[in-house]
Amino acid sequence: MDARSEYALRDEIVRIGKLMWEKNFIAAGDGNLSVRVGSDRLLCTPSGLSKGFLNADQLLVIDMQGNKVGTNFGVARDLVPSSEIRLHLECYRQRADVQAVVHAHPPSAISCTLVGISLAKCILPEVVYDLGTIPTLPYATPTSVEGPERIRDLIGAFDALMLERHGSVTVGKNLWEAYMRLERLEHSALIALQANAVQPVSPLASNQIQKLVKMREKVFSQRGRDVCAECNACMVSDRHSSRQTA
Numbered sequence: 001m002d003a004r005s006e007y008a009l010r011d012e013i014v015r016i017g018k019l020m021w022e023k024n025f026i027a028a029g030d031g032n033l034s035v036r037v038g039s040d041r042l043l044c045t046p047s048g049l050s051k052g053f054l055n056a057d058q059l060l061v062i063d064m065q066g067n068k069v070g071t072n073f074g075v076a077r078d079l080v081p082s083s084e085i086r087l088h089l090e091c092y093r094q095r096a097d098v099q100a101v102v103h104a105h106p107p108s109a110i111s112c113t114l115v116g117i118s119l120a121k122c123i124l125p126e127v128v129y130d131l132g133t134i135p136t137l138p139y140a141t142p143t144s145v146e147g148p149e150r151i152r153d154l155i156g157a158f159d160a161l162m163l164e165r166h167g168s169v170t171v172g173k174n175l176w177e178a179y180m181r182l183e184r185l186e187h188s189a190l191i192a193l194q195a196n197a198v199q200p201v202s203p204l205a206s207n208q209i210q211k212l213v214k215m216r217e218k219v220f221s222q223r224g225r226d227v228c229a230e231c232n233a234c235m236v237s238d239r240h241s242s243r244q245t246a
Contacts, residue, residue, distance in 0.1 A: 009035050009043055009175070010056035016102070016179045017045065021052025025104040025182060031167070034088045035100040035175050040064050044088065046079035064089060083143035090148035091171050094155050100175040102182050105167040109189035112136075113164045117196050119189055122203045127188045128212045134185055136162040160185045 013033050020026045031051055034044035042062050045051055049058065058079060061070045066085045088101040112119055119134035127134070135154060140146035140163055151161055151169060160170045160181050168185055172178035195201045203209070 006037050006043065007056070009037060010059050012175045013043065013045060013059055014054050014056050016175055017051030017054050019179070020102075020104055020182070021050060023183075023186075025106045025186060026051055027105065031102075031104045032082045032084055032088070033100070033102050033175065033178075034085065036092070037061065041069065042088070042092070044081055044085060046076065047082040049079070064092065084147070086143075086145065086148045087151065087169055090151055091155050091169065094152060095171065097173065098171045099173050100171065100178040102170050102172075102175070102178040103167060104170075104182050104186075106182065106186035106189065108193050109162055109168055109186050110165065111193055112189050113162055115193075115196075117189075117192050119162060119185070119192065121192075121201075122209050122212075123192060123201055124188050125204065125208070125212055127184060128204070128209060129216050130184055131160050131181060131188075132158065132216075134158070134160045134162060134188070136164055139164040140166065142166055 013035065017031075017033060020031060025031065029048045029050060032045045033051070034042045037043045040063055042064070044060055044062055045054065046058055046060055055075070057075045060068055060076055060079060060081055062081050062085065063069050066081055066089055068081060084103055087103055091098050091101045109119065113136050119136060122128045122133065135158060137150040137154065140150045147163060147166075150163065154161060155169075155171070159172065160168065162168055162185075168182060170178045170181035170185060172181060192201065204212075
């Protein structure tokens with residue numbers, strides 16, 4: 001990737017980080033973003049800084065082991081990658097098609113994990129069509145190796161995941177796609193949270209789900225990816241939890 005492209009990606013990360021902060025998807029130093037800038041290099045946000053107030057020179061280039069590379073002077077000299085970069089690296093290892101990863105702490109989506117509202121249920125048609133389903137993985141200690149271990153088995157089949165009590169991981173073919181999936185995830189979580197406060201929400205009917213699945217089958221077959229069918233993924237968290245405790 002040439003220098004001009006890296007400069008453009010730096011500007012995109014800064015803009016998206018500000019959007020995430022403005023929309024309350026992150027607070028303080030929460031969250032992180034990364035994007036490929038070569039076969040073995042990533043551009044990522046640094047640890048400890050608010051993503052709402054970054055400048056392009058503060059972003060870091062790292063290798064696929066998470067080590068900082070390149071020049072070591074200027075405003076980024078003393079900055080380091082977030083320890084949560086492990087989540088990003090696991091996504092890239094498991095998915096050659098993934099070019100960008102966004103990790104955030106969206107409040108409605110996290111609230112759903114606290115009260116047992118499944119985002120994997122096929123409730124909203126636009127979510128089924130756009131994201132498929134959003135599984136919630138068992139709790140993992142933040143910044144530890146547990147997070148990558150949790151997502152390893154499932155990131156190959158899903159573009160958006162929730163880590164219980166912690167946050168979201170969304171991936172895409174570019175930064176904007178990964179960010180837009182975060183928006184979709186949090187918006188659907190807010191609807192689910194508010195609706196379930198009135199009464200338990202039933203999923204779409206089987207025939208309705210099948211129509212949506214057929215609409216997106218072409219996209220998923222091109223990626224060689226799994227497709228949600230009749231809300232089978234609603235039980236993915238239970239199955240994953242059983243594997244972890246077996």
